[in-house]
Amino acid sequence: MAGSSLRFARSPVAPKMTSVVGWTGNRGTGTSGYRDYSRDHDVSAAGPPVLPGSSDPHFHGDADRWNPEELLVAALSQCHLLAFLHAAADSGVVVVDYADAASGTLHTEGTGGRMTGVVLRPVVTVAEPEMAAACAERTRPSAPKSRRFC
Numbered sequence: 001m002a003g004s005s006l007r008f009a010r011s012p013v014a015p016k017m018t019s020v021v022g023w024t025g026n027r028g029t030g031t032s033g034y035r036d037y038s039r040d041h042d043v044s045a046a047g048p049p050v051l052p053g054s055s056d057p058h059f060h061g062d063a064d065r066w067n068p069e070e071l072l073v074a075a076l077s078q079c080h081l082l083a084f085l086h087a088a089a090d091s092g093v094v095v096v097d098y099a100d101a102a103s104g105t106l107h108t109e110g111t112g113g114r115m116t117g118v119v120l121r122p123v124v125t126v127a128e129p130e131m132a133a134a135c136a137e138r139t140r141p142s143a144p145k146s147r148r149f150c
Contacts (some may be wrong), residue, residue: 020045023040025037025054036108039055039062041053053069072104077120080122092134096133099122105117
């Protein structure tokens with residue numbers, strides 16, 4: 001096709017996220033009783049190190065292992081961090097430090113529970129003082145670019 005060019009429509013690529021959760025808490029009698037088994041498990045994916053998991057101590061889990069609620073809070077915090085950094089870079093705001101002390105609320109009901117809220121508390125440091133106002137304006141949740149990423 002001399003003299004012509006082909007154009008391909010760009011379609012969004014949806015990466016497939018996979019993980020494996022393997023229970024490691026069989027104490028020899030399986031789930032013969034509610035208190036007879038450990039909630040310990042391993043969370044893995046191709047590449048990163050294995051995360052040791054369990055349930056919240058309220059549900060007889062091991063406090064030294066990650067529980068699903070902590071992982072949910074961490075995932076939301078990570079997503080916000082990455083979207084924020086992207087929006088800042090696109091806006092010419094140079095972020096030099098970011099820390100978030102996120103927290104979640106687990107409402108327990110008998111032997112179960114549900115997450116009722118997550119609060120993110122990012123503390124951001126920018127390279128130049130005048131960037132702080134631009135950062136606040138351009139990366140606020142209602143800003144057009146922020147809505148696209150969050």
